[in-house]
Amino acid sequence: MELTLVVLIIIVGLTFDFTNGFHDAANAIATSISTRALTPRVALAMAAVMNFCGAFLGTEVAQTVGSGIIGAPEDESGLLLVMCALLGAIGWNVFTWWRGLPTSSSHALIGGLVGAALAASATVHWSGIVDKVVLPMLLSPLVGVALGYALHVAILWVFRRSTPRRTMRRFRMAQTVSAAAMGLGHGLQDAQKTMGVIVLALVTAGWQDDFSVPVWVIAAVAAAMAAGTYSGGRRIITTLGRRIVHLDPPRGFAAETAAAAVLYTTAFLVKAPISTTQTITAAILGAGATRRASAVRWQVARSIVTAWVLTFFGAGIPAAAIYLVLHAVTGL
Template sequence: MELTLVVLIIVVGLTFDFTNGFHDAANAIATSISTRALTPRVALVMAAVMNFFGAFLGTGVAETVGSGIIGAPEDTSGLLLVLCALLGAIGWNVFTWWRGLPTSSSHALIGGLVGAALAASASVHWSGIVDKVILPMLLSPLVGVLLGYALHTAILWIFRRATPRRTVRRFRMAQTVSAAAMGLGHGLQDAQKTMGVIVLALVTAGWQDDFSVPTWVIAAVAAAMAAGTYSGGRRIITTLGRRIVHLDPPRGFAAETAAATVLYTTAFLVKAPISTTQTITAAILGAGATRRASAVRWQVARSIVTAWVLTFFGAGVPAAAIYLVLHHLTGA
């Protein structure tokens, strides 16, 4: 039973990572596609490659997710808890992808963990959730908005006497670099969350003593995310790239650069599992607002914020329900 659950968790975890890839592919490439800096095929290939290599850049966030969110019981019920958390997060990812809403796969996973843990009467590290999830969740979009606005304002001032056509052409080229940086940052941040859950299952089963991430876990998660990213996510690409605000190459470059800066800072310095979706969306809003506030389609932005708020419940409630059903059926 234990071996079966661990193998199932690994398979389902990689499935979640795949859905994370196609759900969040837009994070890295939506702006570059909408500004025509990159074609969709080239952008997807580049994002997939950068996601893969980004997964190998660190494990600090993985250790936070594995040990800092919940305390899973070290028996079969703990493994069942982890499995149900993944199922709840996958369900929410698929639903929001179908609706074209760029919600956070990271917060869906954490919501699933908390929901399943509460249903299992397992311990929840609320202080860790406040410090490593809630505060970064609130601060990263705020920093993204301000940084996106500030960067594009600086670009407008620096290139105020330049020929518009030449400036646009240069920033189309520059967006190749900023989009690659976003892809690398997305792999660095989001791949680690799945690593953390798989390691949590290994520790719960007693297969390893600490929350260090084995190389085979990193490689498997990196490959699954890259495959998911390459498969697309065009619904969300449309929402991020066109429905929030009309982007030109300078604004796209500013948004991607601002978001990538936040991703690297939180991954390496804070080791907090922030949402790449929230960060890039906020940066797009900030860069777009330099034209005028009315240029931003705030109704679309409000629907995205509503989906963010609902993410914890949208993943946590199903995870809890699945746990209660499976616990009753298996007696685990």
């Protein structure tokens, strides 16, 4: 039974990572597509490759997710808990993708873990959640808005004497670099969360003693995310690229560069699992607000923020319900 559960967790974990890829593909490429710096096919291919490469850049965030969120029981009930957390997160990802809302796959996963853990009466590391999840969740969008705004203001000043046509052409080319940096940062951040959950299952089953991430886990997660990214996510690409604010190449470059900077800083220095979706959305809002505040479609922004707030509950409650049902059926 233990072997079956571990295999199921790995399969469900890779499925979640696939949904993470197509759900969050917009994070890296929506601005580049909306400004016509890249075609959708080229942008998706580049994002998939950079996601794959980014997954190999570090494992600090994976260890935070694996050991710092919950303490799963070291028996088969702990494995059931992990699987239900993944199912809850997948359900929320699919629902918000269908609605075209750019919510956080990262926070869906963490919400699923907490919801299933509460249903199982397992340990929840609330201090770790506050330090590594809640505070970064609140601060990263604020930093993204400020950086996106400041960077575009700097661009406007530096290129104030340039001809508009030449400036637009230059920044369309520059967006290839900034979109690649964003794709790499997405792979660095989001792939590690699934790695952490799979390693949590391996530790819970007693198959390894620490939360170090095996190479085969990194490779499998990277491949699943890359495949999901290439499959697209055009509903959310439309929301991020066009419905929030009209972007031109300089604003797109500013938003992508600001968001990538936040992703790298939190992954390498803070070691916190932040949301790439929240970060790029905030950076887009900041860059777009340099035109004027009314240029931002605040009603769409409010819908996105509401979905962010509901993400923990939207993934956590189904995860808890699935655990209770399976626990009653299987007796685990």
